[in-house]
Amino acid sequence: MSSPTTLSGTELAAELNTASAVRAAALPFTPTLATVLVGDDPGSAKYVQMKQRRCAQYGLRSRHIHLPPDTTTAELVVALTDLGRDPEVQGILLQHPLPPQIDERAAFDAIPLRKDVDGTSSAAFAAAALGQPGHRSCTPAGIVRLLDHYGAELAGADVVIVGRSAILGKPLAAMLTARDATVTVCHSRTASLAAHTSRADILIAAAGRPGLITTDMIRPGAVVVDAGFTPGDVVPDAAEVASAITPVPGGVGPMTVAMLLSQTVDAAEAVVGTR
Incomplete structure (x- = not known):
């Protein structure tokens, strides 16, 4: 199998941060x-x-x-x-x-809500779930932006998210559902976790449990996003079966901070009516 595409958050975050700097400099x-x-x-x-x-x-x-x-x-x-x-x-x-x-x-x-640039309030979650204006939770927003950048097809995709936290799994499920993905959210009480992960077109590991996702739990050719810390939720050998995978570190982490800066500039632009 050919080497998987590396979903580099470091590279995309640098582009987003540069764009944020340009936008910030244009404000009064x-x-x-x-x-x-x-x-x-x-x-x-x-x-x-x-x-x-x-x-x-x-x-x-x-x-x-x-x-x-x-x-x-x-x-x-x-x-x-x-x-x-x-x-x-x-x-x-x-x-x-x-x-x-x-x-x-x-x-x-x-x-x-207008200042909740980290997207952690109930109002921000409701806005994401209902597709209304508001800042999105930064890590989920960064993941969606990363998937879009590398051309992952979300509409119609079978997406499995492992983890249901209020700042990651749940808002991410809402965002991906809004993009017409079919989303399954797994958690600590899920029976037969591998039965769910092994059918996913896009697998997002966000449980905060190092090594939870092993190679045999991944469908060959799947896109894998590891939102864990170092070491990640996904074993390194997953690169042998995935078609695309985020590195840890250098994947989701830089995107979280980039979205925070971008949404702070969004909030500032809203003050002066440029958005």
Whole structure:
């Protein structure tokens, strides 16, 4: 079998980020993304810093709000509400996961839809499900953009998503259904996971379980998207049977950040009525 196509998120993200920089420079003000971090989790802090660096690299401004680990839901909601009312801020990112005492849904829903550039609020999910205007959840949006870029046919495709999180699996299912794909969402209670994955034209692994998807679970010639971290949800040998596959790292990750920047510029353009 010939080598599979590499679905490079790094290359496409660079193009999108350059386009975001051009769009940002054309505005009468610098688009500003507010990042909110609760607690001192090193991994979350690293992700926030990386997003701030990308903002600076591509002509956006970032403002960081760091709250202590014992912050209450009410205190976080106040901080997010204040940012929602601040005319100098066009986008808000609440870094997740949050400490256990926080009601995540209440926190995400405190972000106004117009500024929810990470697409995590209930309103953003409803907009995606109903095909209405609104910012899409960044990782799912990045996956769809990547599939489009490499010519994957979504209409009529049998798509299997492994993982049903509120920020990835569920909104991605809504987006792909809107594109006329036939979507199956699998999860930890799915019986005979391989029976579902092995029939997929497009298989998207988003369970956060390294090595969950083995080669024998993939239909020969399928398009495989691994949304896991390093190591990924899909074993490296999957490249032997897939027709196209995302690398880990360098696949979905760069696309998530690129969509965040792009949607922040979208929000800024909406302020001045250029969208």
